[in-house]
Amino acid sequence: MLKYTLRRLVIALPVLLGISVIAFFIVRLVPGDTVTALLGAHYSEAEAEALRQRLGLDQPLPVQYVIWLGNVLSGDFGQSAFTGEPVLEAILNRLPVTIQLVAISICFAVFVAVPLGVMAAVGRSGRTDFFATLFGLLGISIPGFWLGVLLILLFSLTLGWLPSGGFVSLWDDPIANFRHMILPGLSLGMAVAAVVMRMTRSTMLEVLNEEYIKMARAKGVPKRRTIIRHALRNALIPIITITGIQAGYLLGGSIVIEQIFSLPGIGLLALQAITNRDYALVQGTVLFIALGFMVINLLVDLIYAWLDPRIKY
Amino acid sequence: MNDVWYRFSRNKLAVFGLVVIGLYLVCALGARWIAPYDPYEMRVESVLREPGAEHWLGADPFGRDMFSRIVHGSRISLRVGLIAVSIALSAGTVLGMLAGYFGRWIDGLLSRVVDVMFSFPDILLALVIMAILGPSTTNVMIAIGIVYTPIFARIARGSVLSVKNAMFVEAARAIGVGHFMIMFRHILPNILAPLIIQTTLSFAFAILAEAALSFLGLGVEPDAPSWGIMLNEGKNWMEHGWWVAVFPGVAITLAVLSFNVVGDGLRDALDPKLRGRGD
Numbered sequence: 214m215l216k217y218t219l220r221r222l223v224i225a226l227p228v229l230l231g232i233s234v235i236a237f238f239i240v241r242l243v244p245g246d247t248v249t250a251l252l253g254a255h256y257s258e259a260e261a262e263a264l265r266q267r268l269g270l271d272q273p274l275p276v277q278y279v280i281w282l283g284n285v286l287s288g289d290f291g292q293s294a295f296t297g298e299p300v301l302e303a304i305l306n307r308l309p310v311t312i313q314l315v316a317i318s319i320c321f322a323v324f325v326a327v328p329l330g331v332m333a334a335v336g337r338s339g340r341t342d343f344f345a346t347l348f349g350l351l352g353i354s355i356p357g358f359w360l361g362v363l364l365i366l367l368f369s370l371t372l373g374w375l376p377s378g379g380f381v382s383l384w385d386d387p388i389a390n391f392r393h394m395i396l397p398g399l400s401l402g403m404a405v406a407a408v409v410m411r412m413t414r415s416t417m418l419e420v421l422n423e424e425y426i427k428m429a430r431a432k433g434v435p436k437r438r439t440i441i442r443h444a445l446r447n448a449l450i451p452i453i454t455i456t457g458i459q460a461g462y463l464l465g466g467s468i469v470i471e472q473i474f475s476l477p478g479i480g481l482l483a484l485q486a487i488t489n490r491d492y493a494l495v496q497g498t499v500l501f502i503a504l505g506f507m508v509i510n511l512l513v514d515l516i517y518a519w520l521d522p523r524i525k526y
Numbered sequence: 527m528n529d530v531w532y533r534f535s536r537n538k539l540a541v542f543g544l545v546v547i548g549l550y551l552v553c554a555l556g557a558r559w560i561a562p563y564d565p566y567e568m569r570v571e572s573v574l575r576e577p578g579a580e581h582w583l584g585a586d587p588f589g590r591d592m593f594s595r596i597v598h599g600s601r602i603s604l605r606v607g608l609i610a611v612s613i614a615l616s617a618g619t620v621l622g623m624l625a626g627y628f629g630r631w632i633d634g635l636l637s638r639v640v641d642v643m644f645s646f647p648d649i650l651l652a653l654v655i656m657a658i659l660g661p662s663t664t665n666v667m668i669a670i671g672i673v674y675t676p677i678f679a680r681i682a683r684g685s686v687l688s689v690k691n692a693m694f695v696e697a698a699r700a701i702g703v704g705h706f707m708i709m710f711r712h713i714l715p716n717i718l719a720p721l722i723i724q725t726t727l728s729f730a731f732a733i734l735a736e737a738a739l740s741f742l743g744l745g746v747e748p749d750a751p752s753w754g755i756m757l758n759e760g761k762n763w764m765e766h767g768w769w770v771a772v773f774p775g776v777a778i779t780l781a782v783l784s785f786n787v788v789g790d791g792l793r794d795a796l797d798p799k800l801r802g803r804g805d
Contacts, residue, residue: 227638228638228641228642228645231638231639231641231642231645232642232645232646234642235642235646239654239658242658243657243658244658244660350539350783350786350787351779351783353782353786354730354779354782354783354786355775355779355782356734356737356738356775356778356779356782358737358738358741358757359757359774359775359778359779362757362760362761362764362771362775363771363772363775365761365764366764366768366771366772370764370765461647462647462648464647464650465647465648465649465650466647466649468647468649468650468653468742469649469738469741469742472742473761483650483653484653484742487653487654487657487744488657488743488744490657495654495657499646499650499654502646502647502650503645503646503647503650506645506646506647507645510645
């Protein structure tokens with residue numbers, strides 16, 4: 214297992230380097246000049262040149278990349294051109310919101326999807342199965358941003374039960390925090406719930422046909438116990454894997470959902486940075502989200518290897 | 527081929543999806559004749575008019591007919607889907623086949639590039655590419671095409687690896703057939719099934735991605751009748767009229783759902799061993 218972990222980490226290194234290259238050069242491809250963006254409309258050529266030198270923009274691109282990478286590795290991601298806030302600080306301040314959003318979405322997905330998938334597989338071709346299949350299809354087809362709009366229309370504007378946007382910190386007021394996070398969590402988690410439900414159903418269908426399940430039933434083990442203790446336990450590995458992979462995708466999905474619900478997370482920060490052409494912030498958020506995505510995928514692979522003793526690496 | 531069609535036609539949901547896609551295609555091709563109003567025409571007397579006889583799906587805050595805009599929106603969605611998926615399919619297939627067939631450093635290099643691209647969530651990569659290229663329909667197609675290229679590359683590479691040592695490839699090689707002829711005349715027809723399935727499913731993703739980018743203001747031109755733009759405008763006015771936020775979403779969902787069920791149906795028809803698999 215240790216050997217496998219080390220091997221995966223070694224494979225991850227060139228990918229990490231590739232991510233940093235893309236994050237660095239992508240900003241250089243955006244039309245417009247960082248210096249003119251920072252100086253505004255009125256500036257002299259001397260001022261521009263001085264700033265260009267101070268920012269190291271007069272150096273060749275590979276040199277700029279090496280300097281930037283060195284700074285990033287020492288925790289200096291630069292400053293936001295618009296707010297002056299250090300990029301790392303901006304990201305870390307908004308990270309808890311996105312983590313909470315992703316966690317709520319995953320919890321919703323798992324608590325709804327796994328029981329529904331199990332029930333659908335057990336009662337194959339019945340009403341529950343039909344409902345679950347419909348849920349799965351709609352879940353992967355309804356755009357999260359439209360679901361968010363619909364939920365606001367119903368629960369905020371029509372019923373007035375929940376706020377339509379904004380954020381309250383969990384530490385300031387846990388109940389208000391939950392009220393603000395429930396609709397974004399549902400909007401983001403729906404697609405994940407659909408994918409996890411489909412995976413649970415298909416895996417359970419395979420496992421329920423195994424000989425050891427028939428043997429357990431033949432020996433008189435109650436049906437419920439057979440399903441939970443024998444079938445579900447063996448079906449859990451692919452379910453956990455797919456849930457983990459989906460957690461990575463939620464980082465991307467959070468960009469749209471945070472915008473709809475005005476949640477001050479990393480997704481909204483990235484979107485604002487891109488629309489404002491705040492280059493240092495774009496680099497920082499893109500790098501951070503891609504790293505998060507990669508780390509989650511790496512963890513999923515490691516958990517998979519750890520959970521399934523049949524897999525030899 | 528007849529077997530595939532027979533198996534596909536027995537899947538009622540997939541046939542339903544195909545019919546809906548057909549209807550969208552009719553709307554896209556005949557938008558000028560089907561839409562009762564000009565999708566850009568603003569009528570003061572129709573501002574936020576409820577759905578009814580005059581405006582079947584109501585009118586938006588600028589007095590534009592929602593039905594006409596949704597019909598014209600199908601042109602944008604299907605065109606973006608078609609061209610973006612074509613870019614991804616052709617680029618991804620060629621790259622994946624080169625990697626799988628030649629192996630060695632070509633495979634190593636392309637696989638690492640694909641790994642790096644997979645490290646970015648789709649929407650983030652598309653957003654950044656759109657920031658570089660600027661909002662326009664053509665650029666949305668390019669951005670989505672680039673984002674989905676690695677998926678096709680990975681599928682093509684895996685499929686080539688599974689057949690490149692088959693007897694028919696060895697035989698072609700033995701009689702002196704060139705590498706590119708082997709790849710495109712002998713291997714490609716044998717790896718088409720997974721590529722066709724992915725093409726259909728990618729259509730759904732492309733429509734979703736275009737809508738999401740336009741919803742965020744980094745998609746097609748701001749005044750275009752894109753479903754994503756309509757939804758973005760609608761969300762600010764839904765307090766005054768639910769229809770402005772509901773119908774564009776229905777159009778997106780129905781299109782995505784149709785491509786998804788057709789993709790599932792094709793997967794079952796082309797490869798019955800995979801029948802019933804969720805993902």
